[in-house]
Amino acid sequence: MSTILVGVSPAMNKIRETVSRIARNAALNVVITGETGVGKEVVARSLYETSLRNKKEFVKVNCAAIPDTLLESELFGIEQGAYTGAHKMRKGKFELADDGVLFLDEIGDMTFHLQAKLLHVLQSGEYSRLGSETNLRSNTWVISATNHDLQQKIEKKEFRQDLYYRLNMVKIHIPPLRERPEDIPELIAHYTQVYRRIYTDREISPLNTYTFDRLCRCPWPGNVRQLLSALKRILLIGCDQATLSEILDEESPRINGASPAAPPIYDHLMGEIRDLATKSPEALADFSLKGIKQHAVDIIEREAISQILTMTNWNRTRASKILKISYKTLLTKISQLHITKPQ
């Protein structure tokens, strides 16, 4: 099944653009950053699937889950007889990912010792299996991901700056879900369909408007992963208001504290504006006062139209009357603002 990057926020649109632009030559190493559960692996997989390397392997290594001593052989392989007990030659992930993609997840947790070895491969394009003198050439596209601030790790001397430069030829940052609440309705709609296809043995009823609304207003500290876990439970077990609160409590006690009446839209916009001062001149190339004003208007219109559509149970004739716009304008706005009907 191919990977679909769901989301209508400007951030997701920009990520999709970057993916198609850099996947074309699949040569510049990429670092994907963002909190846990934001979709770093999804972006890595869509880079791979969009590139010409997609006929070869996508090999994932979780640098945090494997102890240092094992990680070295995992990455570079072991020659037969390299040590007592090494009865068979074993290929490493670099070799398995030849002509394909090596996805180094949690790169920020790699030890200094291994960082030096990785740097050597990236600089020379060569490596050898443990216990072997033979050099092997590496032609793999290295995509790394981390939820650490690598700059901070560099300052603390926990991450090598020279390795950072080699890995980070392109950076893709995925903002947390609370900063792009516009993506929640589409994620809900998409994954409701996915679960319908998976769980064919049961009937999955659409979310009622109250539940839909609460899910859209949650801050989701565990990001998309947490949203999907809650959505799946709600769709599979069905839910009244009490069960919904229970599920949201269990998913995260922090969600409980969020007022359902406090939309994160204002914070989202203000966050974007406050970030301007820290942006580089290149990043500001896309910024204009007209653009941010249009973005603010889009967000507000989207929220108002969604609320009225929910209130009228998607009766668009009634909704257009309440909004004091023509039926045709409403249809255009629904399409332009990517407003989707909850399943």
Ligand SMILES: Nc1ncnc2c1ncn2[C@@H]1O[C@H](COP(=O)(O)OP(=O)(O)OP(=O)(O)O)[C@@H](O)[C@H]1O
């Ligand atoms: N934009 C998106 N479109 C579709 N699915 C998404 C998107 N973002 C996240 N997901 C889904 O959310 C879940 C978590 O995503 P993923 O594993 O890629 O996050 P991650 O940032 O790599 O997390 P971690 O840092 O914990 O490894 C997955 O089931 C993934 O399919």
